[in-house]
Amino acid sequence: MAAVTFQSVSKTFSTPHGPFHALSGVSFEIQEGEFFGLLGPNGAGKTTLISILAGLARASSGKVSVMGHDVHGDYAAARQLLGVVPQELVYDPFFSVRETLRLQSGYFGLRRNDAWIDELLEHLGLADKADANMRQLSGGMKRRVLVAQALVHKPPVIVLDEPTAGVDVELRQTLWQFVAQLNRQGHAVLLTTHYLEEAEALCTRLAMLKHGHVVALANTSELLSQASTSVLRFKTDDALPPALAQLARVTGRVAQLPAGSAQEIEQHLGVLRGAGVRVEDVEIRKPDLEDVFIHVMESAQDEAAQEGA
Numbered sequence: 001m002a003a004v005t006f007q008s009v010s011k012t013f014s015t016p017h018g019p020f021h022a023l024s025g026v027s028f029e030i031q032e033g034e035f036f037g038l039l040g041p042n043g044a045g046k047t048t049l050i051s052i053l054a055g056l057a058r059a060s061s062g063k064v065s066v067m068g069h070d071v072h073g074d075y076a077a078a079r080q081l082l083g084v085v086p087q088e089l090v091y092d093p094f095f096s097v098r099e100t101l102r103l104q105s106g107y108f109g110l111r112r113n114d115a116w117i118d119e120l121l122e123h124l125g126l127a128d129k130a131d132a133n134m135r136q137l138s139g140g141m142k143r144r145v146l147v148a149q150a151l152v153h154k155p156p157v158i159v160l161d162e163p164t165a166g167v168d169v170e171l172r173q174t175l176w177q178f179v180a181q182l183n184r185q186g187h188a189v190l191l192t193t194h195y196l197e198e199a200e201a202l203c204t205r206l207a208m209l210k211h212g213h214v215v216a217l218a219n220t221s222e223l224l225s226q227a228s229t230s231v232l233r234f235k236t237d238d239a240l241p242p243a244l245a246q247l248a249r250v251t252g253r254v255a256q257l258p259a260g261s262a263q264e265i266e267q268h269l270g271v272l273r274g275a276g277v278r279v280e281d282v283e284i285r286k287p288d289l290e291d292v293f294i295h296v297m298e299s300a301q302d303e304a305a306q307e308g309a
């Protein structure tokens with residue numbers, strides 16, 4: 001049985017400017033025990049889809065189920081099977097960390113949950129904060145509590161919406177080790193993130209959303225192998241000539257250009273030399289998920305433009 005099923009899910013918001021289609025016919029399944037990534041640029045519809053899955057919003061049409069339980073018609077059963085770590089830091093400032101986790105356990109009918117709560121506190125580096133008041137915690141610590149809260153009832157499906165936004169390297173590593181361990185034990189994970197390196201390292205399958213449409217759905221390794229073009233990477237302080245500037249991905253001093261063959265690499269270097277651009281630390285690397293992501297998003301744009309023409 002699929003852990004999560006999205007079947008032709010659409011969501012339309014009414015806005016002062018008319019109806020806005022945040023999701024249009026989104027369909028995919030996440031299998032039990034799978035580590036699944038949901039990617040897309042800002043505003044693609046990721047949080048809207050997760051809100052529908054968590055029962056916080058209602059789809060305008062389509063069906064969503066968790067382990068066969070409809071999130072609308074069979075809400076309580078579906079919610080019990082899900083652990084959702086929200087993007088926003090929502091917490092009750094009057095409780096301590098342990099009280100927060102006991103309260104959350106109570107919502108799921110779990111009375112004697114302290115052994116698991118202690119384990120969660122330990123795994124998430126919160127053991128020494130158990131009695132601290134929620135409002136005394138730093139942002140990163142609060143986020144750890146949100147993760148613990150989502151896991152108090154050991155849900156078979158864990159949903160993480162941007163869990164590492166604004167989080168330091170140490171917590172990221174602790175979090176991923178723990179989530180990977182839960183995944184190995186059979187929990188399915190649905191992750192949304194803008195850190196494509198994390199998605200590449202963790203997710204076995206990915207869906208990419210753009211303007212509420214699924215524009216790619218495949219195994220991570222398949223997506224990476226489809227991007228056969230290597231990348232020429234170098235540092236420079238000079239402006240790139242226009243012909244290359246429009247192909248390049250530039251981050252600060254680092255420029256990256258797609259280069260399918262040795263000949264193309266030689267051509268790029270020739271153009272750079274001809275324009276008097278001084279380059280350092282030149283290397284050729286394999287494409288990563290960010291290259292694939294940019295390519296998929298650009299192709300989706302071209303297709304949309306053609307359809308609109």
Ligand SMILES: Nc1ncnc2c1ncn2[C@@H]1O[C@H](COP(=O)(O)OP(=O)(O)OP(=O)(O)O)[C@@H](O)[C@H]1O
Nearest residue numbers: 013015020022040041042043044045046047048049
């Ligand atoms: N209540 C609402 N009313 C109108 N429009 C909304 C509402 N909620 C979301 N939207 C719009 O729906 C689109 C999808 O938003 P959503 O938050 O799902 O995107 P996202 O992919 O999670 O983005 P981000 O990466 O920025 O978190 C956006 O254009 C957003 O402005």
